[in-house]
Amino acid sequence: MSAIDTSQHAKDEKEVDGKNLAELEDPLLSFDGDEAGQFMRSVNSQSVIHQATEIDYKALARKLDKRLIPILFFTYALQCIDKSCLGYASVFILSKDLGLKGKQYSWLSSLFYFGYLICEYPTTLLSQKFPLGRFIGLAIVAWGGVLIATAGAHNLAGMAVLRFILGGFESLITPTFILIVKRIVLYTKEQVLRTGAWAAANGFGSMVGGIIAFGMGHVNTGISGWKVSVSLTGPARQSCSVLVFLLLPPSPMHAKFLTESERVLAVHRIRSNNTGILNRHLKWSQVREALNPFEDPQGLLLFLVIFCNEVLNGGFGAFGTLTIKSFGFNSLQSTLIYIPQGFINMICILFGGWLAQKIPNGRIYVSIGMLVPTFIGLLLQIVLPRSNVAGLLTGVYLFPPFATCLFICLSLPGVNSSGYIERITLSSYAFVGYALGNISGPFMVKTGETPAYRSVFVADIICIALQAVFLVILRIYYVRENRRRDKLFAEGQVQNSPDDEFADKTDLQLPGFRYVCCEYAIWLTISGWSSEGTDPDYVD
Numbered sequence: 001m002s003a004i005d006t007s008q009h010a011k012d013e014k015e016v017d018g019k020n021l022a023e024l025e026d027p028l029l030s031f032d033g034d035e036a037g038q039f040m041r042s043v044n045s046q047s048v049i050h051q052a053t054e055i056d057y058k059a060l061a062r063k064l065d066k067r068l069i070p071i072l073f074f075t076y077a078l079q080c081i082d083k084s085c086l087g088y089a090s091v092f093i094l095s096k097d098l099g100l101k102g103k104q105y106s107w108l109s110s111l112f113y114f115g116y117l118i119c120e121y122p123t124t125l126l127s128q129k130f131p132l133g134r135f136i137g138l139a140i141v142a143w144g145g146v147l148i149a150t151a152g153a154h155n156l157a158g159m160a161v162l163r164f165i166l167g168g169f170e171s172l173i174t175p176t177f178i179l180i181v182k183r184i185v186l187y188t189k190e191q192v193l194r195t196g197a198w199a200a201a202n203g204f205g206s207m208v209g210g211i212i213a214f215g216m217g218h219v220n221t222g223i224s225g226w227k228v229s230v231s232l233t234g235p236a237r238q239s240c241s242v243l244v245f246l247l248l249p250p251s252p253m254h255a256k257f258l259t260e261s262e263r264v265l266a267v268h269r270i271r272s273n274n275t276g277i278l279n280r281h282l283k284w285s286q287v288r289e290a291l292n293p294f295e296d297p298q299g300l301l302l303f304l305v306i307f308c309n310e311v312l313n314g315g316f317g318a319f320g321t322l323t324i325k326s327f328g329f330n331s332l333q334s335t336l337i338y339i340p341q342g343f344i345n346m347i348c349i350l351f352g353g354w355l356a357q358k359i360p361n362g363r364i365y366v367s368i369g370m371l372v373p374t375f376i377g378l379l380l381q382i383v384l385p386r387s388n389v390a391g392l393l394t395g396v397y398l399f400p401p402f403a404t405c406l407f408i409c410l411s412l413p414g415v416n417s418s419g420y421i422e423r424i425t426l427s428s429y430a431f432v433g434y435a436l437g438n439i440s441g442p443f444m445v446k447t448g449e450t451p452a453y454r455s456v457f458v459a460d461i462i463c464i465a466l467q468a469v470f471l472v473i474l475r476i477y478y479v480r481e482n483r484r485r486d487k488l489f490a491e492g493q494v495q496n497s498p499d500d501e502f503a504d505k506t507d508l509q510l511p512g513f514r515y516v517c518c519e520y521a522i523w524l525t526i527s528g529w530s531s532e533g534t535d536p537d538y539v540d
Contacts, residue, residue, distance in 0.1 A: 283421045324338055377397070
């Protein structure tokens with residue numbers, strides 16, 4: 001063998017040993033196949049799978065949780081601190097510093113989500129092409145820099161541009177976190193609890209933002225407290241970016257903190273969900289299928305549910321502290337009183353995620369149930385006199401549970417769709433509703449109305465009722481579709497073959513696919529695949 005051949009052979013061995021998955025070629029898979037399939041065929045996977053026990057899988061789940069959940073939680077908390085800063089700043093002298101009048105504060109709040117709306121789908125598609133941890137880490141560096149720059153804004157135009165750019169950078173965080181949980185969490189039924197574990201940072205960030213704002217309200221340096229707040233939180237984000245850049249893997253196959261055997265076991269468990277893991281090729285047929293409600297109505301229904309949910313967030317999230325101030329409190333008191341709302345939010349999201357995992361077929365039921373306390377809280381704001389401050393504050397503290405519905409619904413594309421591009425398109429479709437709802441919410445406020453913010457509360461009650469209706473329709477769709485597929489199976493229709501598991505097909509292309517959150521979600525029973533090592537509680 002020549003020196004050139006020897007060098008080339010050594011290079012090839014190094015690439016295979018290093019699991020350079022983007023370049024691994026597998027004759028058994030098409031070019032568009034899932035990378036997990038390429039990985040499983042590049043190693044001695046069957047030997048590892050046959051020797052594994054349930055204890056090994058539980059230890060692997062704990063190892064993944066210890067690495068991923070803290071990173072996702074604290075990164076998301078920093079995002080929520082940023083968004084809460086504007087709400088807390090509104091009770092101080094933000095409007096005076098920027099010369100805001102009339103609806104200009106509403107526009108300032110909404111412009112963040114215009115940036116989010118425009119950038120969310122492109123950035124999610126880009127995350128498909130690059131190492132996810134590094135991509136998110138660099139975005140956080142830029143995000144922190146823009147946040148620091150907001151301290152220098154002195155008028156509406158300057159702040160509006162910066163808020164728009166911030167929305168663009170932050171649009172990457174939540175959608176990619178949803179994808180990470182889907183790619184790495186072992187069982188479908190575990191995903192909603194893991195999503196809740198990091199999404200609870202929404203309330204944590206609100207609490208921390210409130211504490212920072214309350215502290216800054218006591219600082220007398222000649223600089224506005226909101227400017228000091230953003231100057232401190234910006235560098236914190238940039239510090240966080242280093243951890244994300246170095247420690248966040250894009251998939252189990254790329255997780256260097258796992259041994260090769262652990263990577264095999266992670267992929268083996270995830271493939272039992274029949275939703276794929278990672279594919280880097282853009283498939284327009286999957287985009288069209290996800291966006292066409294006549295083919296797959298779940299995208300439109302999730303859009304409508306989340307739009308209605310975020311009208312609440314856009315209204316109360318931006319005007320929450322101002323609502324409390326309208327009860328007769330001053331700026332510092334309003335900030336302090338609002339802080340427990342973040343704690344309640346955090347507990348509700350954690351409890352809702354746990355409950356959705358424990359109750360069979362319970363995700364949509366839990367989502368509807370979590371809207372009830374918010375409905376009561378909004379009703380109290382309408383029916384109680386302004387003199388009943390205790391009752392009004394009770395209503396405010398009943399608001400947070402509605403956020404649980406958001407995160408449960410955001411987890412649905414990860415478990416009720418197959419095909420990588422279809423899944424991220426459905427997720428992005430839902431986030432369009434997220435952005436549009438947050439854009440619309442602040443404009444529900446009528447300037448000078450009495451009692452204050454009554455129009456917001458009425459609009460929010462209507463949105464809660466609509467959410468419940470859309471959720472019921474979504475569940476009916478899942479149930480009917482599963483029954484239709486079960487009927488075809490009973491009539492002798494051939495279900496999925498083993499070759500389909502990493503073929504990156506959509507749920508409409510897989511007759512054996514069953515939707516969770518409803519009856520009949522018994523994928524493995526009818527698929528003909530081996531049930532060894534798979535989730536015995538797949539019915540969610």
